[in-house]
Every structure is written in structure tokens, then in C-alpha cells.
Amino acid sequence: MVNGFVPKTLQEALELRATRDLVPYAGGTDLMVENRENVSYLFLGKLPELRQITVDGEYVRIGAAVTFTEALASDLVPPLMKEAVSRIAAPAIRNAGTFGGNLGNGSAKADSVLIEFVADAKLRLVSVRGERLVDVDKFYLGRKKLDLASDELIAEVLLPKRGLENYYYEKVGGRNALAISRVSFAGVFAEQDGKITNIAAAFGAVADTVLRWKEVEQMLIGKTLAEARALKADYLKAYEAHMTLTRGRVSAEYRKAVCMNLLGEFLAKFGI
Amino acid sequence: MDAIKFILNGGEVAYEGAATDRLLDVLRDCFGCKSVKCGCKEGECGACSVLIDGRLINSCCVAMGAVEGASVLTLEGYRETERFAALSKAFSELSAVQCGFCIPGMVLAAESVLAKNPHPSEAEIREGLSGNLCRCTGYNAIVNAVNNAAKEANGLW
Numbered sequence: 001m002v003n004g005f006v007p008k009t010l011q012e013a014l015e016l017r018a019t020r021d022l023v024p025y026a027g028g029t030d031l032m033v034e035n036r037e038n039v040s041y042l043f044l045g046k047l048p049e050l051r052q053i054t055v056d057g058e059y060v061r062i063g064a065a066v067t068f069t070e071a072l073a074s075d076l077v078p079p080l081m082k083e084a085v086s087r088i089a090a091p092a093i094r095n096a097g098t099f100g101g102n103l104g105n106g107s108a109k110a111d112s113v114l115i116e117f118v119a120d121a122k123l124r125l126v127s128v129r130g131e132r133l134v135d136v137d138k139f140y141l142g143r144k145k146l147d148l149a150s151d152e153l154i155a156e157v158l159l160p161k162r163g164l165e166n167y168y169y170e171k172v173g174g175r176n177a178l179a180i181s182r183v184s185f186a187g188v189f190a191e192q193d194g195k196i197t198n199i200a201a202a203f204g205a206v207a208d209t210v211l212r213w214k215e216v217e218q219m220l221i222g223k224t225l226a227e228a229r230a231l232k233a234d235y236l237k238a239y240e241a242h243m244t245l246t247r248g249r250v251s252a253e254y255r256k257a258v259c260m261n262l263l264g265e266f267l268a269k270f271g272i
Numbered sequence: 273m274d275a276i277k278f279i280l281n282g283g284e285v286a287y288e289g290a291a292t293d294r295l296l297d298v299l300r301d302c303f304g305c306k307s308v309k310c311g312c313k314e315g316e317c318g319a320c321s322v323l324i325d326g327r328l329i330n331s332c333c334v335a336m337g338a339v340e341g342a343s344v345l346t347l348e349g350y351r352e353t354e355r356f357a358a359l360s361k362a363f364s365e366l367s368a369v370q371c372g373f374c375i376p377g378m379v380l381a382a383e384s385v386l387a388k389n390p391h392p393s394e395a396e397i398r399e400g401l402s403g404n405l406c407r408c409t410g411y412n413a414i415v416n417a418v419n420n421a422a423k424e425a426n427g428l429w
Contacts, residue, residue: 001276004291004337025335032294032333033314041292043337069327090403091384093315095327096334177402178316 003040010049010126010155016042018128018151026050026065027096029089030105050100050155053077059122059158064100068112071099080119080167080186081159084111090177100154103136106144108211109181111171114204115159117212118167118186122158127151133158143208163190163198168266172258181205182250183258187266196220196228199270201263206245206255213242220272228272239263278339280305281349291337296320298336299346307347307376311405318404321377322346328384330403347376355383355428362421363414370408377404382418390429391422 005022007013016022022042025031031041044050050065053074060076068085071077072094077085088094088111102110103123115121116136123134128151136157139147148154168187173179184204190197199220203211216238220228228235243259245252275286280303287298296313299305299322311319313332320331323345331344350356359379362368369375378401385392385400392400397418398411406414422429 001274001337001340002290004335006291006337006340025338027333028335028338029315029330029333032335035313039292041335041337043291043335043340045338089315090318091381091400092318092321092328092330092403093333096329178405 004043005040006043007047010047010153013042013044013047013153014126014128014151017153021150024100024104024153026098026101026104027067028101029093029097030101030107044100044153045098055161058161060161061124062099062157062159064103064154064156065098068094068097068099078159078161078164080164080169080188081112081115083169084115084171084184084186087111087171087173087179089179093178099157103139103154103157104146104148106140106146108140108143108207108209109184109205110210111181111184111204112157114181114184114186114202114210115169116157117204117210118188118200118202119159119164120200121160123154124156124158125149125152126155127153131155137210137212140209164188166190166270168262168269170262170265172262180249182248183255183262185259185262185266187263189266189270191225194224196223196225199228201239201266203243203259205248206243206259208246211243213239216242225271228267232267232272236260236263276336276340278341279343281345287336289336291335291340293336294332295322295334295336295339295344296331299331299344305346305348309373309376311373316405317374318377318381319374321380321404323350323380323384326387328381328403345380347379350380350383355386355425358425358428359383359417359421362417362424366413366417366420368410368413368417370406370410374404374406374408378406378414382421385418386422386425386429390425392418394419 025041050063102112166189172183188200245255299308309319311317315330315333322331
């Protein structure tokens with residue numbers, strides 16, 4: 001085969017990755033649009049080690065070459081992730097597009113990555129040297145810049161099994177199908193004994209990476225709903241102050257207004 | 273170098289070119305499958321849809337290395353089937369074809385819907401065809417045609 005390798009095992013893939021200059025290819029739906037010149041692909045889409053969805057005590061583990069269609073058909077994948085994935089493009093793209101590819105493409109518009117940010121997901125990266133776990137927000141160093149060494153591959157997404165039950169998700173696009181996110185938002189809420197234990201909010205498609213400010217979230221952690229309502233104005237002001245958004249297909253001002261509206265709806269849904 | 277071997281419309285074929293080449297171009301230019309249309313080359317229009325191992329895929333977004341060992345079905349193969357005859361009849365009866373450019377992709381998307389769900393609701397048909405754009409704005413007739421084909425199918429799917 002010219003300009004490409006189809007390894008049979010993950011080990012073989014890692015050896016090829018370590019010794020040659022190859023572009024990892026999973027579903028192809030972003031790479032083929034990019035259409036890079038003079039590259040060789042490392043075809044990963046059929047590797048059994050990357051094609052499983054499993055669970056352990058703490059995590060749902062989604063293989064990097066699992067397609068969005070396969071995730072939608074799985075009982076193991078949490079509803080929040082399914083909702084986001086169901087809004088990606090259209091059936092033919094979901095049949096090919098993968099979790100690893102969505103991450104590796106490095107875009108802040110990646111709909112599955114937004115959920116990984118709000119859920120505090122981890123990624124398992126593998127190489128011939130071994131493996132490491134990295135928090136998804138640490139994996140993104142900037143626009144199209146990833147903490148991925150030239151010999152590493154993304155093996156799995158580790159999505160926490162618990163705590164994603166109460167959520168608010170919205171994708172704002174130009175149309176229903178085949179829409180790239182203009183602004184996307186995911187919020188996760190949890191309370192115990194009348195006190196807020198989690199109020200994570202992530203914003204997609206509005207800057208170089210998905211955005212999340214844990215220090216602002218901290219303002220409401222440990223508070224009752226009544227206390228949170230009293231702090232709401234300050235909390236929203238803190239978000240406004242942090243939100244330096246970039247211009248994309250739509251203006252930065254529009255993006256900010258939509259982000260704040262969606263944040264408001266998230267709070268309202270959970271009584272704040 | 274070994275050629276890339278795959279099944280095209282039921283027959284074994286080999287491609288000697290690069291693994292990075294686009295399936296869409298190879299189907300049209302090397303194998304004469306002109307039913308596969310190039311509308312956008314970025315996975316946004318569905319005109320180049322084919323079935324790969326039974327799954328609807330935009331052939332513009334597939335590099336040849338990814339089809340090694342796979343089975344690719346285009347309309348050139350599908351039109352030999354009874355299922356195609358049922359869809360063709362329904363599309364004709366409802367005048368669902370205007371300029372025709374999107375129709376090969378639409379028909380394969382319809383096959384993909386019906387293969388999974390022989391009795392789809394209108395919403396399920398629309399979801400199944402949602403990646404296939406028709407610039408003649410003929411969606412209603414197309415959806416109705418798929419619906420009619422499903423109703424008259426007599427166990428074809």
C-alpha cells in the first residue's frame with residue numbers, strides 16, 4: 001500500500017507511529033476535508049483494541065475508534081454524551097466519525113469534546129514507551145495544539161460513570177442537521193443534603209479550546225439553592241469578566257450573548 | 273507494494289494508487305461509478321454517499337486505505353436489487369426526482385434507513401435522509417416516496 005499503513009494490532013500501530021511520520025486516521029471525516037498534501041496515514045479505524053466501550057468501577061471507557069453511531073447504540077454511554085453526539089452532522093458522518101478523531105482534530109467545536117470537558121473526563125494515551133492518563137482540559141494546549149507526543153496515540157476516553165445525570169445541553173447551529181456548532185454549552189449539576197456539590201459549565205466553539213472556569217464554579221459549591229440565588233449576580237458577572245471570546249463564523253459579541261443566555265437557562269433549570 | 277483490495281458491488285477489485293486517495297475520486301475515475309456524485313467534498317451534502325459494509329458513508333471523506341478488505345456498494349450495484357426496484361417505482365410515482373443529482377445518495381440513504389427499520393415513521397425517514405441535501409427542494413416528495421416504498425415492500429426489508 002502506498003502512503004498508508006493498516007496495522008492489525010495496537011502494538012503494530014504504536015511501532016509504526018514511533019518509527020515513521022504518519023498521520024493517525026480514524027474515521028477520516030475531518031482529515032479528508034483538510035486534505036493534507038504529501039502525508040501518509042496510519043489507519044486505526046479497525047483496531048479491535050480501540051473499538052470497545054467498557055465500564056469499570058469509576059468510568060465508562062470509550063475506545064478512540066468507536067464511532068458516534070456505535071456510541072448512540074450503546075447502553076453504557078451516558079445520556080448527556082448521547083444527546084451531544086446525536087446532534088453531530090448526519091447519519092453518514094456519525095457512521096464514520098470517532099471519539100479519538102474528534103479529540104485529535106483539536107477543534108473547540110468538537111461536540112463530544114465539550115461533554116468530556118464538563119464531565120472531567122480523562123484520556124488514555126499510549127505509545128511504545130508506555131501509557132499515561134491526562135485530564136482532557138490539560139490535553140488541549142491551544143487551537144489545534146495537543147499534549148500528544150509524536151509517537152503517541154489516543155486510546156480511550158474515560159468518562160466518569162456517575163454525576164452526569166442532571167444536565168443542561170444546547171447546541172446552537174445554523175440548522176438541525178449537518179450543522180457545525182456556533183455556540184455549544186453543557187452544564188452538569190449535583191446537590192447533596194441541600195447543598196450544591198457540582199455546577200460545571202463548559203462552553204464550546206467560542207474560543208481556541210473548549211472553555212471552563214472552575215474557579216467561578218467554586219463560588220457556588222457548598223451553597224444551598226437560596227444562597228446560590230443570592231450570589232447569582234456576582235457569579236454571572238464573574239463569567240462575563242472571564243469570557244474573552246474570539247470571532248469565528250459569528251461575532252464575538254454574539255457568542256458571548258448566547259453563552260450568557262445558555263448559562264442563565266442552565267441555572268434556571270436547577271432552580272437558581 | 274501491495275494493491276488495496278476491496279469488494280466493489282459484489283466483485284473483488286484492486287487499486288494500485290495511494291492509500292491517501294479519496295474513495296469518491298477512485299470510484300468515479302478508476303471504476304466508472306458515475307452515480308457517485310461530488311457535491312461538496314466536505315461531508316456536507318451526501319451526494320457521494322455509498323454503503324461500506326452496510327453503513328451509509330460519504331465517500332468524499334474516506335481515504336482508500338480505509339476500504340482495504342471492505343465491501344463498497346454504489347448505486348451501480350444496488351440497482352440490480354429488488355429493493356432498488358421498489359424504491360425506483362415509488363420515486364417515479366411521486367415525481368421525487370427533479371434534477372437527479374442528489375438521488376443516488378438519497379436512494380442509498382433510504383436503503384440504510386429501511387435496512388435498520390423496515391417500518392420507519394416520517395420523522396425517522398427525515399432523520400435518515402438528513403445528511404443528503406436536495407437543492408431542487410424536493411424533500412417532501414422524496415420522504416413520501418421512501419414511505420410508500422416501505423409500505424408496499426412486502427417484506428423486502
